[in-house]
Amino acid sequence: MRIFGPNELLEDVVKKDLCIGCGACTYLCPYFRSYRGKTAMLFPCTLTEGRCWAYCPKTEVDLDDLSKRFFDRPYDGDPLGFHGSVKISRAGSKVGAGSFQAGGTVSALMSFALNKGYIDAAVLTDRDGILPVPRVVTDPGDVLKCSSSKYTAAPTLSGLNQAIKEGYKRIGVVSTPCQCIAIAKMRSNPTGIDDFTDPVGLVVGLFCTWALDFRAFDAFISERIDVNKVTKVDIPPPPAEIMEIYTADGKQEIPLDEIRKLVPDTCSYCIDMTSEFSDISVGVLEGRPDINTIIVRTKKGQDIVDEAEKEGFLVLDDLPEENLEHLMWAANNKKKRALIKAKEDGLINTSQEDKRSYLRLDPKTLKNIIA
Amino acid sequence: MTNIQLSKDPYNIIITGVGGQGNVMASRVLANMLVEKGYWVTIGETFGSSQRGGSVMSHLRISKESSWSPQIPKGRADVVVALEPIEATRVLKDYGNPKVKILSNTRAISPVGVIAGELDYPSMEEIKKSARELASDVWFIDATDEGLRLGNPILGNIIMLGALSGVGVLPMDREGFKGVISRSIPKDKIDINLKAYDMGEQMVKV
């Protein structure tokens, strides 16, 4: 696949509003930065090939290539992506008390992995008011400080890039589907760096239907409350159709319809609801706000989950059949809708040539999914 | 004691270099030496870009009769004294002519465009070749290096003045030089300046 550079990244992604602000292109160099949810290029760069373009989850994502690398098989369009077991889970008693969202599975996995040395650093997303802030955490006790969901797109991968610079060799990341794709691209060494070693030890992906544009969300919320006083943000399960914002003074409810207007266009092209390119994916069980759904994809992921369960960090159980069907249906819907839209807008490359596209996909697979 | 006469009136000298090299000081010393000998001297200079990386030029008109335009007319430089080599090339564009004499330092000061990696600085061979093609007589001397050896790179300018004297077209001499600098520099610095002047004179006779 041909690699392009920062100017193409600017033209094809940033200027076309495809950028989700994942942070993959930031802190690789002095030019790209993320600020309050927006990706900015500080100065012009004259290079024609760059890691920034190569790692971006919105440039030429070759799904077959990534799938073969990480799962030894071509991309087949499975709604949940390639997976092993799909179960339900929650944090076990060994995990300290903390204000985690839902079942606390993510916090449990990361603190366990740090504890046991599976990873030497964890890249998590903290919050400053409602502004998401990437954090590199090395003390398992600090993991819980970053628990709780953030509904706005976050430049978490700038934290990953910083952790790599600081020399960590087995980094764990908690990432959204688009961020997982960027990480997968990065790990495949697309620019052919000599002596490249994979610095990522564990990827815990999150389920995601959409994320909110931070600046739009900030402007919207600021009209209603002091954003510096926000303690928690939550979207309870249907049929509530609201977003709950907690401050020290209490809770405010906002109709989800209003919130959906703050979803950036780029999310409508996203084909991945369950973070298909991860070791372990975690979401909320439909209808049960205190329990997680957990999908294990790799052997490494399975090893960690097994050991965590054995040592009391994680409690697992079977996923009811109707929940699995519903999950697959929802995931497939998102994938289908996104692919149809991307195809209409000319963003999919189904040929053998290199093009400046967003997704690269075998035409047969595309047809199967859309049909 | 010199008895050189001007071969034409006005006789036109350009002293050129980069801001901060001592262009103005050199032109003042030379001008005062000639005023002492009874000449009218007109100097044209621009200040402004001097500290901030720009080229600087002093135009000197030496005459027995009167003041002249502070800007030398096109194609009328008689001698170009360059404290920096590409500045010689630069002034020839407007003021050069087949009879011009060039006396240039060899120490390069790269423009910002060059040190930023965008422009190329020509090699010394290229500069010398161009100079020979556009002038009647050419001298390139390592004035800054010799100045450094004497203890201060700024003495390079004095060496250039001595060299200009050695070229033999102007009524300049050692006594005149000593008289001028005695009025403006501390007594203990006079000897080293004279040494530099003498060295310059020697360097063009080689």
Add this chain to the structure above:
Amino acid sequence: MSYLSDSNEGARYLLMGNEAIVRGALEAGVKVAAGYPGTPSSEIIENLSNVGKDMNIYVEWSVNEKVAMEVAAAGSFAGLRSLCAMKQNGVNVASDFLLHLAGSGTRAGMVLIPCDDPGALSSVNEGESRYFARLVEIPLLEPGDFQEAKDMTKWAFELSEELRQIVMLRSVTRMSHASGNVGFGRLPVSDVHAEFKYDGFVLDPMEGIVISAPVDYRHAQQHEKLNKAREIFEDCPFNTYNGPDSPELLIITSSACTLYSREAISILGLKDRVGLLKLGTTWPLPPKLLKKYLSKTDKIMVVEEVLPFLEENIKILAAEMASEIGVKIFYGKNDGKIPMVGELNPDIVVNALAQVTGIDYKPVSDEYENKAQETATGGAPSRELTFCPGCPHRASFWSIHNALELDGRKGFVCGDIGCYTMAILPCGFSSLKTSHSMGSGTGIASGFGKLGGFGFDQPVLSVCGDSTFFHTGIPALVNAVHHESNFTMVILDNSGTAMTGFQPHPGLKVNALGDEVPSIDIAEVCRALGARVEVRDPFDLEETQKTINQLIEDKQGVKVLILRQICALSPEKKGKKKYEMTIDEEICLAENCGCNRLCTRIFRCPGLVWDKGKKVTKIDDVICAGCGVCADICPVGAIKRKEAA
């Protein structure tokens, strides 16, 4: 002691035009001198301040040209000869007072010395000061060479006293900054006593009150003064003619153009065909004198810069005298023989003359010209202007630029006058998007800051130097605070008036004469006005950029950010390195992804040199000022700084 105060009558020196003017003022016994730094005028006040103490002259760098003129006027009212000096657009600043001063008249001799900058060699305009003489109706003199610069200045004080009117003596860059032989006259030995008399008859010019009213009376007086000047000018030795009795063509010129015209005539060998009428008194024009010379020929060429001031005034006279002198053919700016724009030089005049006389003139052969052009184009890389190594502005604009890019709302900077005007260029990351006159950056920004009601949501910044702040920045800030304008004023405080040669201003503890004086705290002034004020060190890049982002997100009223760091050229700092800088060539990423030569390609400090051969950055120890800022921009930490011994 300065050679300008040499008491030997008859001494001869090589003097700059400005120095000659100073000598003339000293020979006239000037006692009060005020001005504001402005190239090409600054050396006048500087040289006077060098001799001020020894010769008992009060010399002041005022906050702006208007106040400078007022200070000098007080000297004149109290019986002391006074002068004020400024660059061309300084007269614009002082013009309101000048208008009224021309009405009230003066007492002891007072001379206004504007130094124009045709071609804008050190300006962002090539405005004309000469028209002010005509506009406010005062006499105008223009010296044509260095001796005249001295002699005319001395005479200007005498003329001013004879007329009880301020006299304008106009110089240009190529006179002020050029040098030539000047013979000295006598220095006065008398002492003077200052007293302001006001008890006499109200309209008495020397003992009454000094006001520009009643206007019709005063205005009529102005006319009488001009008429008197006109008479005097008919016989003035500064108006000279050289040439044949019956020239084919008459050149009328003034100022530095005299030297160009004389040389052009010489180059073309036209001494016997072309006459040169040099006018030293260019307003009001002496009609009898002009009639005499206009009668000599039908072809008249006027050579001047920048605007056709002389040309148009001469044409008016010629039209009035047409029945007596006949119809003339005029060459000059209006017919295109002399360019309307830019400064003149001997070649332009040669060109014009050659066209009119039909002479074919080539300074060098085409072959030589082509070769020289080609060689210069390839072999002499241009020298772009940049901030000095160690300049705080480079660091300030780095942070300003980055803060605006991160903010992402198409924010911009309104520029002002000073070294930082260069931030229009890549050395300041092309940050300035407007630039006009002194103090106008803040005025314009405050205007933008009131456009919110029209959907305007771009963050606005102004930059203003510390000297500029005192010049005209304060009224703009007062206006902005009072009207609750939403913008951020960035005061670049480098402790001096740097661009013009580091003159002092009220923010410093020293004045023009070198005395210790109270300084005025800029931050306190801004706080007293009610602005939100923050002070930062621009060399702390991270903190500065963070602060700027915070300030531009604050939509309430005026924010003032003072970036305080001393100029690299200041006498205190010059030559002293705070850090020794080195590059670890092993770590330097250079052209590779992850850096792409950020330091040499973008930051562009002259101390950082790109080694094309080794493909790494190097430090030029001679040029590096040791400020240490570059160590903070290197993405891989290859630039090392160590405290200097």
